[in-house]
Amino acid sequence: MDHWRDTESPPRRRKLRLGVVAAALTATLTLLCCVGSAGAFFLTELGGEEQDPTVAGLACDPGHRVSVTGDMPRFTEYGEGQLRNAAVIIKVGQDMKVPARGWVIALATAMQESALRNLANSTVPASLTLPHEGVGADHDSLGLFQQRPGWGSVEQRMSPAYTARKFYEKMRRVPRWEDRPLTVVAQRVQISAFPDAYAKHEELAGRIVDALAGGAARTVQIAGKAVCDAAAGARIAASGWTAPIPGGVGSGFRTADRPGHNGVDIAAPRRVTEIHAAATGRVLVARCDPDHSGRRDCDRDGWPGKGGCGWFVDILHAGGYITRYCHLVERPGVAPGQLVAAGDVIGRVGSSGNSSGPHLHFEVHVDSDRSSRGAINPVPFMRERGAPLDGDT
Structure with a gap:
């Protein structure tokens, strides 16, 4: 999918509109209270990512025993x-x-x-x-x-x-x-x-x-045992995240030939593949994205160059993160303002909008910013939460 665009409002107006929505959400879910601490360690302008030094490169070891007497890691939030x-x-x-x-x-x-x-x-x-x-x-x-x-x-x-x-x-x-x-x-x-x-x-x-x-927030329980990096579908990692669909990334984030590609594409069978909410959150948008001509034409398969995200969903999560799910086969099964839990089915894979075949286009944004400025590479983001997008378990 080409870079997503909202033809209804310019970027500044779109961000202001989201600010109103986010303020309303604060009263019901308090989702935006920690944007500064949770999202500040990402550098997103060119898709690069500055990892939190306390977890960067940390291996996942389900058998690691915590020490209450040894040296403590450093966090700016706590002593x-x-x-x-x-x-x-x-x-x-x-x-x-x-x-x-x-x-x-x-x-x-x-x-x-x-x-x-x-x-x-x-x-x-x-x-x-x-x-x-x-x-x-x-x-x-x-x-x-x-x-x-x-x-x-x-x-x-x-x-x-x-x-x-x-x-x-x-x-x-x-x-x-x-x-x-x-x-x-x-x-x-x-x-x-x-x-x-x-x-x-x-x-x-x-x-x-x-x-x-030892990276335990990246684990899920399978047959009574903690398993690293296997959160997908009905499995929710200890971090609270899960991969939206199983599979491997085909087209990556902001590649040399697609610098405006603000997410990743995961191929999957049309209609039979359920799309799961990657984490608990509040639905911001669930609608048909207009194509380059301004038409809302999502009830049939799209084609390369058509433009638009097709049927798509945006969900706002704790920490000011937003996840986006594009090219659904039909109208999403959720509505704006609805609270969804991690793993809830929000729709099914399709090929609506600017698409060359059935797949899920998946994006992650920080700082409550739905525009391209807020987009980060979802591959390392999801891997650090035990929900890798490459399908490996």
């Missing part, structure tokens, strides 16, 4: 003590044989509740000398997860290992917790007044799990 608390949360999950997806959920929850600090409160008796790292705002909530008296005694709730164990125990009772959006699972455990706030921490939580636990 050594906070990362050591994160290590405790992960270690408890490993000891309980909780899959890595649970570690990401637990970390994101503690990041929202306490910023990974073991918080005391003003009601703790002076006679109790409990180690703590600050005083929380909630008068009867304590510890990393800000648990209330029903979770245990004061001493227990001030123990990072105890509170992590209690979180995992309750999380495991949430039906289908591994396949549901992080916000849904965290809220079922915590019963928070701000249930959507957990979403903004998912990206960084995955990076911390990778750095502390």
Whole structure:
């Protein structure tokens, strides 16, 4: 597919329009709260990518055991003590044989509740000398997860290992917790007044799990075992991402002969191949893209040079990421404003629009920017999240 274009509005107006949509989403999913930290390490002007030094080139080792006493990796968002608390949360999950997806959920929850600090409160008796790292705002909530008296005694709730164990125990009772959006699972455990706030921490939580636990956010559970880089279809990586369809990349991102190709093409059988949402998010656009002549003509196969994305979907994810899915065979099965979970079917592969045959054109954008300026190479992006686009498992 040639580079996607929106003939309805110039780039500046399009970005302003998206800003209005994003502001509305903040009230319901809080998806845009961490764009600066989650998207800042990408250089996208020429398709190059500057990787986060804490995970760049990190191998995936499902058997890696986290250390709570060794040197901690460096993150600008958190200090050594906070990362050591994160290590405790992960270690408890490993000891309980909780899959890595649970570690990401637990970390994101503690990041929202306490910023990974073991918080005391003003009601703790002076006679109790409990180690703590600050005083929380909630008068009867304590510890990393800000648990209330029903979770245990004061001493227990001030123990990072105890509170992590209690979180995992309750999380495991949430039906289908591994396949549901992080916000849904965290809220079922915590019963928070701000249930959507957990979403903004998912990206960084995955990076911390990778750095502390040998790339574990890139794993999926297959036959009860953690497997690296196999997230596709119904399989969701611990990072919360999955490949939209299985297969291998044919035409790559901004190649020498196609410098305006802002995504990658993955060939697949027409109509029978389901397209899955790559991560939980809110649908921004689901419509027929006009061709070069301005016609919305997507109910038949297209041809090279026709122009337009055909039937397509844009989804906004936590961290300000946007994924785009082009050339669907028919009207998408989702609508603007709809919340979709990772792995949900949003349509089927086709050849509508500027297309020479059945395939999925897949794009990833950063900074909530749907224009070509926001496009990055989706191949390394998806590989770092355990959902490679080359089909290898």
